[in-house]
Amino acid sequence: MKTRILTCLLVLLVGKTQAQLSAPDNIATSKGPLTIQPVEHASLVLTVAGKTIYADPSGGADLFKGLAAPDVIIITDIHGDHFDPKNMDAVKTASTILVVPQAVADKMPEADKAHMVVVNNDGTTTQAGISIHAIPMYNIPGGPDAKHPKGRGNGYILGIGGKNIYLSGDTEGIPEMRALKNIDVAFVCMNLPYTMDVPHAADAVLAFKPAIVYPYHYRGQNGLSDVNEFKKLVNEGNKNIEVRLRNWYPQK
Structure with missing residues (x-):
């Protein structure tokens, strides 16, 4: 009886951990729906036409259970919130x-070097049919x-189905x-003292005018940045930019 109770509790706890991830979003592309799965901090998963890209997988392999x-x-x-060798080995x-x-x-x-492609600033590669x-x-x-x-590091522009x-x-x-155009x-991103604050992030977004923007990587030295303020600043400057607020800290 105790064993059955403990098993049920374990199942519930695992289910709770997995359910804490934000629900995925879908974006229409010429290759079919692009699924965007926020994971944790800088980590996200993109899936389109049966191909899956992980960006900066960190935060623990359990967060990626059930994902392609x-x-x-x-x-x-x-840095460890982007390059986590142990986590990378667990998910790849x-x-x-x-x-x-x-x-x-x-x-x-x-x-790992046999399966590695080095791309530095202004470089481009195409992998799994996706321009990087x-x-x-x-x-x-x-x-x-x-x-x-x-x-030293890279931002990335991914070309996916137009x-x-x-x-x-x-x-x-x-x-x-x-x-950017x-x-x-x-x-x-927006997290002091490592990147920029909310007003600077909003100002930059207003400059390059993406159709949709997700604030992510917003845990700083003094807690989480005010993403609601970010949304307010962006939409006061340009109501046509869609700001999507998602939970990037499912373990909190």
Whole structure:
């Protein structure tokens, strides 16, 4: 009897953990629906036409249970909330392609290098039928003490079925971000002291005008950034930008 009770409790706890992820969103593309699954902090999963991309899988392998295995994993930077080797090993398969900047490649185990594609700022690769273009992500001002110096990490623009999906990585409202054009879906960070604050993030979004923007990566030194304020600032500046607020911290 005790065993049955404990088993039921375990099932309930596992179900609760998995149910805490935000419900996925779908975006229409020429390849069919693009499913967007927020996971945790900087981690998300994109699936279209039977192909799945993981971005910065971190936060623990349990968060990815029940999700399709990745055909491609993209990593933006070397920090543990983006590059988590233990978690990556737990979620990838023997055929998963790893798209990374050189700074991450330098930290990769030798066994992973056969399936690794190095792409630095302004480079492009196509994997699983998806165009992956790397753009800069960095702090202003730069210099040797910057948490994210220019050239080390990548933001990414993914070309998926005629849609452009932008992942900011760890950055501020840099000129390269503000100059973006024709972005259909953007994921934009906002967490001090590592990236930028809410007003700066909103101002950058108003500059490049994505059709849809998700605030993500918003856990900072003093807790979570005010994403409702971000939405207010963006919509006061441009009511045509759809701001989607999702739960990026399911373990909280």
